[in-house]
Amino acid sequence: MQFMHSFEELLSGFEDYFSHRHFPEAPGTLYDPAESFLGMGGKRVRPVMCLMGNELFDEINPDAYPLATAVELFHNFTLIHDDIMDKAPIRRGQPTVHARHGEATALLAGDVMLVAAYDYLNRLDSRYLKKIIQLFNQTAREVCEGQQLDMDFEKRESVSLEEYMQMIGLKTSVLLAASLRMGAILGGAGEGNQQHLYAFGKKLGMAFQVQDDYLDAFGDPEKFGKQVGGDILANKKTFLLIHALETASAGGQAELRRLMQGTEDGKVEKVLQIFRESGIDSWAMSLKNNFLEEAATHLEEIAVLSNRKRPLTDLMHYLVQRDK
């Protein structure tokens, strides 16, 4: 079997499996909010990564669909709970679950979504059920740790680049990495291949986050889709701000700290000016490219015919544009 499916083909196969009701009808006060949140979309990157991880090694196992569904439900569980914790009013262009239905119902809707994820996992063949649940649980724990660190960092004066990378690794990257690896387990991959694929996913996640932080500051407002400078206005500790606070000139660092105290007119432009003067923009680009190169190296190390890797290379370019 040499034929490999594209992202779009895998996505369409996943949507066919996924797009039905996942929860009982009653009580509607609990399940309708959960159900309608799932219907609001999202890019479905993680479930597609489960399928890709599988197909890298073998034809798609029918169990890959419930696995991918479990991962997507888990991801949505984290979004609902994170939005409560972050008091976020909007997600995917719509009011968040707690904004619409209250915090108590949003909390419970997240809880039943996590339970539903385990229900889908429980459909997997016993041969790999334990292995998958083990990796799934480890990942779930790490994602929670990442969210806690993110909240801890918000309250702190300063955060080192190393700490930030650890947090992003937990909050964002491990789920991408685990999605690929759980798929690979279903595909019968050996331990060494699994480890390289996992490392590929982690590095890709890091590159994606650098890009996300970069675009918030330097992105084209028309293409970016959200307010440019939002992180700066919120004093969010990003790759850019953390590195600027460590490497800008003494004057630049002092000015940054002063700007972070308030919300004066032109704050975004002034912060961007310091970023540019300190070369933060090109530093971020090269950091992203370093992560991408590390990802590519792990991908190369996976012992399968290189034409099987094409969808993962495409995915890398879909998620992170090089040198942009």
Add this chain to the structure above:
Amino acid sequence: MQFMHSFEELLSGFEDYFSHRHFPEAPGTLYDPAESFLGMGGKRVRPVMCLMGNELFDEINPDAYPLATAVELFHNFTLIHDDIMDKAPIRRGQPTVHARHGEATALLAGDVMLVAAYDYLNRLDSRYLKKIIQLFNQTAREVCEGQQLDMDFEKRESVSLEEYMQMIGLKTSVLLAASLRMGAILGGAGEGNQQHLYAFGKKLGMAFQVQDDYLDAFGDPEKFGKQVGGDILANKKTFLLIHALETASAGGQAELRRLMQGTEDGKVEKVLQIFRESGIDSWAMSLKNNFLEEAATHLEEIAVLSNRKRPLTDLMHYLVQRDK
């Protein structure tokens, strides 16, 4: 093997297994609150019921301890999240997790506790892993449904006795029933025996809730351990209030509705007076005894030597005093 362990012996065996750290050290901002909540105690009724369900049919399977731990962690997860939803300041005589550490951390601490529960389940032998996870998930879903119904009912003018019993069945009884049944699965029980044991647990849970509602109104303040009349002051829809609103004299019903509007002096005593005049106290006693008799009938139907049932009979009397 004729020798059966008592509640205290099973509890002590469980505590030996359970009383160590369940979470990693870091980040302490997440795991210390989770860990210390587990250390605050609780009666550990549900994990002991897992062990009893097992020992009813066979010697205790080593897997019964991780199972019992999963159930106890699940129960504590529900307490942490329920306390957030109910905005409860105190639990087990101490500030609740969210009161001490903030809602965001409490929410996450609950989440990691649920994940930890699945980690313990994943230690079970593959022979019964799927069956147990299936029942565990169904139960988890139902407990969430019960909590949502409880919140829905709070906002409603009136709730029927049938609706209240359905809610209590979900919120309280199914976890007791499932604890017994999951233990019975490890003990190799057949389907019919499992069903009777599950039904025993459900009826026992109902009897327990009737007693809890009764004691809040008519209990001895010195023995009850919490404020007598607390439910009445909070206008909580209990077995007693719901039945009184359905069966008291027209004047009594009108007076109850009037008393529920405010917090006048002597409110508790006035409500109790109406309860007594309408015979709500003796009705509650007979309702409790009916549930206990139904529980006992299911216990009798279980096809094992009757001396094996002794710990469950003792449990029934430990949880619910007859005719009290």
